[in-house]
């Protein structure tokens with residue numbers, strides 16, 4: 001649990017300019033599944049010990065034994081059943097499934113044992129009769145809850161029927177029984193989980209209102225202010241200038257509708273038009289509408305082929321779509337137009353970081369800092385990347401420099417604290433988080449990190465819970481605090497509260513990706 005949270009948090013640093021995080025977030029789903037499995041283990045243990053105390057528990061249900069066995073002894077009847085099963089097995093081997101089913105049915109009538117149901121289910125699976133597979137496996141599992149083959153077969157049958165929730169429950173149980181040693185089963189659980197998440201998310205997304213992320217950050221560079229000096233000749237130009245001013249005031253929702261309005265009016269001046277489409281694309285990207293954003297950036301490039309920023313953002317969209325190759329090509333295209341700017345190196349650094357080319361990422365962050373030494377996020381990401389690539393001392397030094405250069409920036413201390421915490425220095429980490437909170441009490445991340453510190457280093461769940469609740473209060477739409485709080489509840493067996501938190505996180509999810517992830521987390525954690 002703790003390690004998956006840490007990954008998400010450290011990665012979160014590159015998150016503010018857009019959420020192309022699918023891969024990483026999904027990477028953590030496997031871990032969440034494992035966590036869920038542990039919860040299951042507790043439950044299933046109690047179940048199975050109850051059962052195994054009475055292994056010879058008499059099973060009801062069968063008065064339909066054929067007459068001619070009435071006078072046979074119990075042993076003789078069992079022997080007959082075994083003979084029928086063996087014949088069934090032979091027929092199964094000859095792919096004569098219908099006949100094999102008949103023999104297993106006879107065996108079941110003689111002596112309703114788990115293995116006969118399971119074998120009959122195997123035949124039904126070959127005939128793709130999934131409902132029968134499920135009912136027979138259920139019979140088998142009623143008699144032997146630890147029956148791995150029956151569990152796997154039922155999981156598969158549910159999956160074939162697109163009953164993902166049930167399938168996930170069985171795969172989770174399977175992972176537990178196999179003690180998480182079978183990677184195939186774990187991969188299956190992950191696959192079903194994603195299908196389940198996608199299915200539920202597709203329903204939920206219909207009712208979602210588009211919303212910008214709470215940590216929206218658009219760099220209000222001096223170039224932005226330059227637009228205000230260009231004379232306006234149409235109504236649309238005036239509205240576009242309002243958009244620029246709203247961005248500078250960090251009123252992004254207003255800015256977003258200004259931009260759309262100015263484009264809709266249809267008479268923006270050439271001076272504004274290409275950049276208006278760039279901004280439209282940026283906002284669409286931020287609300288998670290990748291396809292429409294792509295169209296906007298293409299239009300922007302069509303209107304002004306020198307719009308480097310539109311190439312860069314197009315590249316980020318390809319990253320979001322998981323198309324690393326085209327992403328890199330877009331960067332090449334951008335570099336041919338103009339690569340002597342801070343945005344180019346900063347964003348390429350982010351991409352390199354994401355695809356794990358850490359050395360290149362560090363080079364790009366350093367270069368972006370040459371163009372703009374005041375870019376606090378480039379400095380932070382340089383430090384984080386150094387840390388991730390094992391250059392611990394360099395990372396420490398980068399953050400020490402950042403502390404001096406950006407002494408009033410909360411983010412610096414937040415990520416510095418993460419790095420200290422990861423090194424096991426919880427005293428220094430706590431200092432950093434407190435400083436981050438002091439500098440910006442409105443940011444939820446330092447509270448979340450402080451909570452993790454109390455959980456990991458101080459074993460103080462009560463304080464952690466308070467801090468996580470505070471983080472959610474500060475940022476009800478943030479997507480980072482929900483997971484740890486829900487998992488904290490789960491470890492304390494407070495399942496109803498955990499469910500409530502997961503439901504909140506689903507309500508807070510903005511984009512389809514976030515929604516799928518939130519749903520997956522809930523379903524994985526609550527799978528039983």
Ligand SMILES: *[C@@H]1O[C@H](CO)[C@@H](O)[C@H](O)[C@H]1NC(C)=O
Pocket residue numbers: 067068070071
């Ligand atoms: C079973 O045994 C009873 C009494 O021993 C006998 O009357 C009956 O005919 C037997 N039934 C069969 C099917 O052999």
Ligand SMILES: *[C@@H]1O[C@H](CO)[C@@H](O)[C@H](O)[C@H]1NC(C)=O
Pocket residue numbers: 127128129132
């Ligand atoms: C599945 O099993 C049911 C019940 O035995 C049977 O009626 C049906 O024909 C079977 N379907 C297939 C495709 O074998």
Ligand SMILES: *[C@@H]1O[C@H](CO)[C@@H](O)[C@H](O)[C@H]1NC(C)=O
Pocket residue numbers: 152182183184185188
């Ligand atoms: C692992 O699980 C898969 C299916 O999930 C199964 O086919 C395979 O036999 C299992 N391997 C081991 C070593 O148990």
Ligand SMILES: *[C@@H]1O[C@H](CO)[C@@H](O)[C@H](O)[C@H]1NC(C)=O
Pocket residue numbers: 233234235236265266267
């Ligand atoms: C711009 O377009 C709008 C609506 O199409 C129109 O009302 C307005 O007069 C136009 N303004 C200029 C300056 O062309």
Ligand SMILES: *[C@@H]1O[C@H](CO)[C@@H](O)[C@H](O)[C@H]1NC(C)=O
Pocket residue numbers: 392393396420423425428
């Ligand atoms: C980095 O700084 C932390 C906090 O001061 C310290 O505990 C750690 O030993 C330092 N690591 C290195 C490699 O300098």
Ligand SMILES: *[C@@H]1O[C@H](CO)[C@@H](O)[C@H](O)[C@H]1NC(C)=O
Pocket residue numbers: 408
């Ligand atoms: C941080 O300090 C700089 C320079 O000292 C100042 O311009 C800026 O307004 C400060 N920012 C905040 C958030 O206090």
Ligand SMILES: *[C@@H]1O[C@H](CO)[C@@H](O)[C@H](O)[C@H]1NC(C)=O
Pocket residue numbers: 439440441442
């Ligand atoms: C925190 O938020 C409150 C209310 O939204 C605002 O008045 C205050 O200026 C913010 N403080 C900082 C440091 O951003």
